[in-house]
Amino acid sequence: MSEAAIPTEAPQATSPAKSEATTSLAKIVHVINGEHYSGAERVQDLLGKCLPQFGYDASFVCVKPGKFAEARAADQCPLFDLPMRHRFDLWQAKKLADLVKAEQFEVIHAHTPRTAMLAMGASYLTRVPFVYHVHSPTSRDSTREWQNWVNQKIEQTAIANASQLVCVSNSLAGHMRGLGVSDNRLAVVHNGVPQVANVPERELPSGAWTLGTVALFRPRKGLEVLLDAMADLRERGHLIRLRAVGPFETPEYEATIHERVRQLKLEDAIDWIGFTRDVNAQFSQMDLFVLPSLFGEGLPMVVLESMAAGTPVVATDVEGVTEAITDGESGIIARPNDAGHLAQRIEAVLTGREDWRKIRTSALARHAESFSDVAMARGVAGVYDQILQK
Structure with a gap:
């Protein structure tokens, strides 16, 4: 079970309320799938943990509630459930827009083709800018060619109105450039993970x-x-x-x-x-x-x-x-x-x-x-700075 209630009108978070010390931070909402906790979800989790260092306070909206809510480390970030019945359940964009207004989010940050569609709709309804994070090439995401084609068409439609695309590698930036995205909307921010404190010395393996x-x-x-x-x-x-x-x-x-x-x-x-x-x-x-x-x-x-x-x-x-x-x-x-x-x-x-x-x-x-998590968060915060003209 996720930790936020499924909404009837607008999503309601059950995470702890923000302290006065964080009220001056700009508020960002990450709209994610949430059913797994693997590479992309790890990125999202680490951004939630590290972005406050650079002036941004993160919340999450899960459209496929699941493992992310159970496994995330950044549990200080509010998490809202907004379940989609299917990938074209665009009525949820209105609920996302209501949440953006109620919580006064300044940027909507989508991470998948499915969530980009909702972010596009909510951005249109609220005039709040949205960012799209490119974690992998959608056209080569799986061995199911028809699903890849559908997801790529959804992605291309949605990101037409994105203020910026954050690509996790130069190769992905090149991929998006090949799909017609202009250079001035592309930012490369490499993934990052925390440094391990006091990495122990290890001997060259011998035997098995x-x-x-x-x-x-x-x-x-x-x-x-x-x-x-x-x-x-x-x-x-x-x-x-x-x-x-x-x-x-x-x-x-x-x-x-x-x-x-x-x-x-x-x-x-x-x-x-x-x-x-x-x-x-x-x-x-x-x-x-x-x-x-x-x-x-x-x-x-x-x-x-x-x-x-x-x-x-x-x-x-x-x-x-x-x-x-x-x-x-x-x-x-x-x-x-x-x-x-x-x-x-x-x-x-x-x-x-x-x-x-x-x-x-x-x-x-x-x-x-x-490739530290702090370097990654700094790069993403720089994208927000540019959009919000900080």
Whole structure:
């Protein structure tokens, strides 16, 4: 259950009232889906936590109430439920507009095609500007081509009236530019995650290695490719096991993966952890983090979290990844959807051809310099400043 009541007229929050110390902050409302708590939701949560440092007070509206309300860390931010019956349930835009007026929000910040439609309507009704956050390329968000097409058309229609688009990587900015968005409406703000205090020293693994992966597991995350690469490496005599952290998107996909595990005879080599809020505790139990995504990323939060925790990364060359890591320096890059090449790149670390210690040190420095949660919030606040002419 979410922590805010489902409204009959206008949404009502049950989060604590704001203190006098925060009343001078400009008020922003983030309109999100909310059914999951994965990469994009982590961005939203961290913005809620960090934006007050830069003069902005965040609230949330969930149109698909679910895991976000239960898992978020920024629970000081008011959260409102505004359930949509379907993606074209635009009547909710009127309720969102009523909430914007009642709470005196100064910017509406949407994060998905579905919420962009509501933000567009509420912005029209209230004359409050809206911002759209581009977390991934909508046209390549899933393996369901018809759904991708519909979502992209919804997105293109809605963002025509957005004051600014916040893209999480330069590659996504290029993607939106290709869809006709002008440069003066595009801002690139890289994702960021908190620095880990006192990252412990770690010795180069010896003997068996633990590979790890973290995701909301669905077809575009490439878990099948990682399983095939693991089977290849084990046949070559490498002692490896996998720590798989995160839920499956559907029971059907979970069943498909477990059948593949059985066929590859990997049942005794995988620990299925499921969903957890404490991802950093998981990274400390991995010797090498692997992100085998096929497509559809923006700038993966799990890559940044692994860098911050001092766990070297092997990731595929998909949108945004190479803006965070440089192959052979702050991480290892493999070709997408190529199990043989992924196995080769993992093996290069296992055998010492790529220096695990050097990659770890370089990744820690790279994260601290450019990819903290505070840097992300500063960049988003700069977009608000421009819109509100602060």
